[in-house]
Amino acid sequence: MKKLIIVTYLFLTSVVLSAQSAFHNFGNVQIHDQGQVGFHMDVINDGTFDQNVGFTGFYSQNSLTVSGSNRPIFYDVEIDVVNDLFLEVAVGVNNFQEFINGRVFTPRDRINVSLDYLNDAPYLGENDDRYVDGYASITGQLDFSFPIGDDFRLRPARIESQAANNTARAAYFFENPNFPNFFSDSFDTANFGDLLYGISIFEFWDVDGDRETRVTLTWDTNSNIPTLVNDLEDLRVVGWDSNLEQWVNLGNTAITGDLDTGEITSDLIIPNDYVVLTFGTSNRILDADLEVFTAVSPNGDGFNDTFVIQGLAQYPDNELFVYNRWGVLVYNRKKYHEVQQTSEAFNGISEGRATIAKGELLPEGTYYYVLFANGIKDRAGYLYINR
Structure with a gap:
């Protein structure tokens, strides 16, 4: 790690070190x-600063900002800013970039303000604490994995080499696509095309580019893939088509991992044809004649406010148990089919009578249900509370 305050081989004209450092x-x-050159202060570029062939470092125990009217382009870049580096203007990297400390924030409502990897510039050191929180872009000739994330989670998206010939960019959003914070339109997860039966409500990516490519998306435990599929072969990449105003199936040409972590690759697509991308399923989660809706978002918006098991009325002698990840009972109800569309259904409020206080809001996360019903075998599986 380099901590530099000495400037060598630097040609300067009309540079000001302001009173604001x-x-x-x-x-x-x-x-x-x-x-x-090591910058321990904010950088404002209103001139020409794009012919650099040396080393540039950003260092601070606090935060730093790069702003101005023109994009600076650096050669080798090291980022060691404990409380994050904020870009108010795009910043280019021509040769190599390393994450040491902190994230790189770009404004999610200004997609052209990004950390730009030029000429296939590689990077190193990304993890759940060090990534681009916002948009990154690539211009080059090689496959590229965007070092993007949100909410202290690195969630890369990968494109193939042909898509990098013209600039491509991407950002990851850990939020419900029904209620996006940085898009003028919403993406109704109840509206999907043929060969789809469900869409993730937990996250999405914006991948932009005008060249045909396969796109690879990644998931972790917070993606709650078990709320969509029991078998990864049923998982699909899906994209929001603004002309059809629905999610469409973008395929599954390769998949690795398990229900907790992994990645999936789409068919060949042109990213610009789809506003955002996420996960979908090509198969209903069915138990006998039951359809289990395993995502619960109890916020009064009319989407998955309660835990629903469709078809349960066929087996009226039933009892439902819900447990948290430590095996503590948080909900129990006989004849659940009679209450599942009412305020007495499981809606993220504890009904436990022992260690979890009755009436308390349960935290976001993964829970487990067990269903006993006379006439069918016992059922058990995941469900997820998203607030």
């Missing part, structure tokens, strides 16, 4: 070959 370029700045 910012490096403000109004003219021409170049870091020459073998030059090394």
